[in-house]
Amino acid sequence: MSSLLAVSRLIDRVSDRIGSSIYWFVLVAVLISAANAVVRKAFNYSSNSFLEIQWYLFSMIFLFCAGYTLKNNEHVRIDIISGRLSPRARAGIDIFGTLFFLFPMAFLIMWLSWPVFVEAYTRHEVSTNAGGLIIWPARLMVPIGFFLLILQGVSELIKRIAFLKGLIPDPGEKIVTKTAEEELAEEILRARGERAIAEEIEGIAVGRVERK
Amino acid sequence: MSAFLIENIAPLMFATLVIVLLIGYPVAFALAAVGIGWGLVGIELGLLQPTLLQALPERIFGVMANDTLLAIPFFTFMGLILERSGMAEDLLDTIGQLFGPIRGGLAYAVIFVGALLAATTGVVAASVISMGLISLPIMLRYGYDRRLASGVIAASGTLAQIIPPSLVLIIMADQLGRSVGDMYAGAFIPGIVLGALYALYVLFCTFARPAWAPALPIEARTLREPDGTSGNRSLLVLTVIALAIAVAFWMIYYDRYNPETATDERIVITTSVAIGAAFFAALLSKMLGLGLFSKIAERVTFVLIPPLALIFLVLGTIFLGVATPTEGGAMGATGALIMALARRRLSLPLLKQAMNTTAKLSTFVVFILIGARVFSLTFYGVNGHVWVEHLLTSLPGGQLGFLIVVNILIFVLAFFLDYFELAFIIIPLVAPVAEKLGVDLVWFGVLLAVNMQTSFMHPPFGFALFYLRSVAPAKEFLDRLSGRRTAPVTTGQIYWGAVPFVLIQVFMIGLIIAFPNIVSGGLATREKVDIRNIRIETPPEVSTPGGSSFGGGSADQDEATKALEREMRGGSEKKPESPPEPPPK
Numbered sequence: 001m002s003s004l005l006a007v008s009r010l011i012d013r014v015s016d017r018i019g020s021s022i023y024w025f026v027l028v029a030v031l032i033s034a035a036n037a038v039v040r041k042a043f044n045y046s047s048n049s050f051l052e053i054q055w056y057l058f059s060m061i062f063l064f065c066a067g068y069t070l071k072n073n074e075h076v077r078i079d080i081i082s083g084r085l086s087p088r089a090r091a092g093i094d095i096f097g098t099l100f101f102l103f104p105m106a107f108l109i110m111w112l113s114w115p116v117f118v119e120a121y122t123r124h125e126v127s128t129n130a131g132g133l134i135i136w137p138a139r140l141m142v143p144i145g146f147f148l149l150i151l152q153g154v155s156e157l158i159k160r161i162a163f164l165k166g167l168i169p170d171p172g173e174k175i176v177t178k179t180a181e182e183e184l185a186e187e188i189l190r191a192r193g194e195r196a197i198a199e200e201i202e203g204i205a206v207g208r209v210e211r212k
Numbered sequence: 213m214s215a216f217l218i219e220n221i222a223p224l225m226f227a228t229l230v231i232v233l234l235i236g237y238p239v240a241f242a243l244a245a246v247g248i249g250w251g252l253v254g255i256e257l258g259l260l261q262p263t264l265l266q267a268l269p270e271r272i273f274g275v276m277a278n279d280t281l282l283a284i285p286f287f288t289f290m291g292l293i294l295e296r297s298g299m300a301e302d303l304l305d306t307i308g309q310l311f312g313p314i315r316g317g318l319a320y321a322v323i324f325v326g327a328l329l330a331a332t333t334g335v336v337a338a339s340v341i342s343m344g345l346i347s348l349p350i351m352l353r354y355g356y357d358r359r360l361a362s363g364v365i366a367a368s369g370t371l372a373q374i375i376p377p378s379l380v381l382i383i384m385a386d387q388l389g390r391s392v393g394d395m396y397a398g399a400f401i402p403g404i405v406l407g408a409l410y411a412l413y414v415l416f417c418t419f420a421r422p423a424w425a426p427a428l429p430i431e432a433r434t435l436r437e438p439d440g441t442s443g444n445r446s447l448l449v450l451t452v453i454a455l456a457i458a459v460a461f462w463m464i465y466y467d468r469y470n471p472e473t474a475t476d477e478r479i480v481i482t483t484s485v486a487i488g489a490a491f492f493a494a495l496l497s498k499m500l501g502l503g504l505f506s507k508i509a510e511r512v513t514f515v516l517i518p519p520l521a522l523i524f525l526v527l528g529t530i531f532l533g534v535a536t537p538t539e540g541g542a543m544g545a546t547g548a549l550i551m552a553l554a555r556r557r558l559s560l561p562l563l564k565q566a567m568n569t570t571a572k573l574s575t576f577v578v579f580i581l582i583g584a585r586v587f588s589l590t591f592y593g594v595n596g597h598v599w600v601e602h603l604l605t606s607l608p609g610g611q612l613g614f615l616i617v618v619n620i621l622i623f624v625l626a627f628f629l630d631y632f633e634l635a636f637i638i639i640p641l642v643a644p645v646a647e648k649l650g651v652d653l654v655w656f657g658v659l660l661a662v663n664m665q666t667s668f669m670h671p672p673f674g675f676a677l678f679y680l681r682s683v684a685p686a687k688e689f690l691d692r693l694s695g696r697r698t699a700p701v702t703t704g705q706i707y708w709g710a711v712p713f714v715l716i717q718v719f720m721i722g723l724i725i726a727f728p729n730i731v732s733g734g735l736a737t738r739e740k741v742d743i744r745n746i747r748i749e750t751p752p753e754v755s756t757p758g759g760s761s762f763g764g765g766s767a768d769q770d771e772a773t774k775a776l777e778r779e780m781r782g783g784s785e786k787k788p789e790s791p792p793e794p795p796p797k
Binding site for chain 2: 020022023024025026029031033034037038041051054058059062063065066068069072074075076077078080081082083085090094097100101102104105106109112113116138141142180183184185187188189192
């Protein structure tokens with residue numbers, strides 16, 4: 001089990017590294033899109049490759065961050081029932097879900113999307129838009145993204161089993177860093193100097209998953 | 213056994229989905245797994261082509277190449293940067309001081325600032341937290357009723373859901389196959405009307421229960437003239453001047469020289485000119501030390517400029533047809549970055565946190581969509597949409613009966629689900645029926661968006677209430693300024709405070725059904741501008757029968773796709789009921 005946990009830690013590190021690199025693409029995509037809009041209006045110049053690079057970046061964000069998001073337990077759940085269960089029961093649900101929901105669908109999509117990439121690569125498929133980009137890198141993103149998702153699924157599985165065996169604390173509860181909401185609240189309070197209230201609300205965790 | 217399965221596969225599939233979702237495993241994977249599982253059963257039973265699941269990679273590719281969805285990270289990122297730029301605090305402070313001395317003034321200020329924040333940051337949590345920390349303590353200090361105070365804060369925070377640019381409208385546009393620009397134009401007036409209804413309720417309270425919302429004493433205002441007067445007259449003068457400039461500009465520039473200009477372009481440009489003039493006058497007076505205006509007049513002008521400039525940059529350009537909603541989002545995000553930089557609020561950790569949150573939010577949203585597409589591949593394959601349509605069209609009362617049932621359904625589900633789940637699971641099922649019954653889909657989308665807004669206010673799971681609870685004082689505390697022990701805000705007060713606003717929401721739904729023009733009023737003017745749009749946000753579906761048209765966006769109908777489509781069509785000739793219909797986007 002301890003060697004499995006080492007594997008899990010390694011996978012977590014890989015997911016973290018990938019996530020914290022890929023999220024810079026958010027900024028890149030914002031700047032490219034804004035620049036493209038301004039340039040098109042001001043100089044009447046536009047290229048389809050600028051438009052396509054934006055969705056390439058966006059696709060990389062959500063496909064490559066799928067595992068990272070899973071690791072951070074931020075894929076949305078309906079927790080009206082599971083929220084009332086014990087941490088052990090929730091770990092059981094996660095093991096069941098990983099084995100029977102996550103793995104089958106991710107394996108199938110990875111397996112089916114690989115030949116699509118191979119075909120795009122061998123045929124040097126190019127976007128049908130004038131001046132568009134080559135397609136195969138985008139096709140390759142799908143199997144890679146789902147592979148990373150499966151990889152993180154393995155890690156989550158190991159952690160849940162280790163938790164049930166009493167080897168590690170509950171992996172479902174990982175409030176490591178402050179949420180954006182908590183930081184915002186703190187910043188406002190700091191600016192206000194409302195110490196009296198700050199002491200009162202201390203200890204009330206602002207919710208982790210922000211859904212707006 | 214298999215006969216029973218074949219007969220009832222669609223209801224069984226739906227029942228499985230409900231059970232699986234309730235287990236509490238991430239929605240995205242549960243959806244996809246149910247789709248694939250029943251897909252295999254369907255293939256086994258001979259209901260579906262064995263090649264059905266081959267369409268999965270294309271479905272995902274369609275989501276990737278979807279230009280509309282790209283607006284989600286842009287607007288999210290913009291909101292996250294903006295919520296930390298200090299804009300909300302400045303607005304609440306200044307507008308609170310301006311309105312404070314009238315009865316119910318702080319509540320009006322919260323609604324007004326809530327609407328402004330909704331049109332810029334669009335983040336419910338951030339609005340509620342800012343108001344809960346800045347306005348609530350002042351309201352408590354001067355004896356506002358706790359239920360009214362917390363209700364008005366929670367409700368004003370949720371305005372971010374309906375006033376564009378909001379994520380729910382983008383997703384709604386994607387699911388209904390309508391352009392985001394139309395959705396924004398349609399939602400604008402209902403959003404304003406909702407804010408007005410909240411204000412009307414406050415007004416009603418100030419008459420029925422004056423003690424609930426007292427006027428603040430003039431001492432509470434720090435922005436006063438040296439002689440102790442409020443300085444409101446000066447603000448009034450500045451407002452009148454700005455209005456006069458607007459009217460003059462409208463009548464001279466447009467009526468005389470450019471009479472054929474579209475109405476919304478006139479509104480956007482005229483407003484910008486008038487506000488720009490007021491800003492310029494205040495700036496000049498301040499820099500040259502002329503002292504033309506009172507402190508409050510200058511301050512109001514300066515705090516209103518950043519949000520109004522952003523609204524122009526994002527919504528103005530979208531409504532003018534200069535930018536697509538996606539580009540509007542990117543420009544707004546860039547504007548927010550520049551503003552945060554200028555105010556020295558932008559740091560590397562903040563930037564990283566914003567990108568991190570944006571990346572994770574985009575991922576889970578898009579993955580729910582992917583899951584829903586995988587589910588619908590099978591569900592449509594087994595004619596699940598026909599089953600749903602049959603269920604909903606057999607309702608008594610035709611169109612109205614359908615609208616009422618769907619709204620009740622969503623209102624009830626909103627207690628348990630949030631709007632991502634509602635939009636991706638329920639909308640694709642009801643949208644085709646709505647279209648068949650002759651309901652305008654943009655109007656329908658706005659109606660449902662108003663309904664889904666309640667999911668943030670429903671006790672006890674509503675997110676706005678949850679965030680308000682987290683920042684409202686839960687124990688008795690010593691008010692620093694007044695030196696009095698002040699009672700806490702109980703959770704019960706927060707829940708009861710939300711109830712009148714949920715009822716207002718229901719009233720608004722009725723209003724939109726009774727007077728559809730509230731929505732389409734914003735659309736009529738839109739039509740003229742549409743033509744000049746450089747790009748079409750959501751290209752029409754590729755309507756090959758049984759073809760695999762996915763996503764929206766400029767999905768390339770490349771060779772592989774076409775080959776696949778041929779294959780699917782080939783299959784469809786043999787078995788007419790099997791081809792997967794394109795999902796209603």
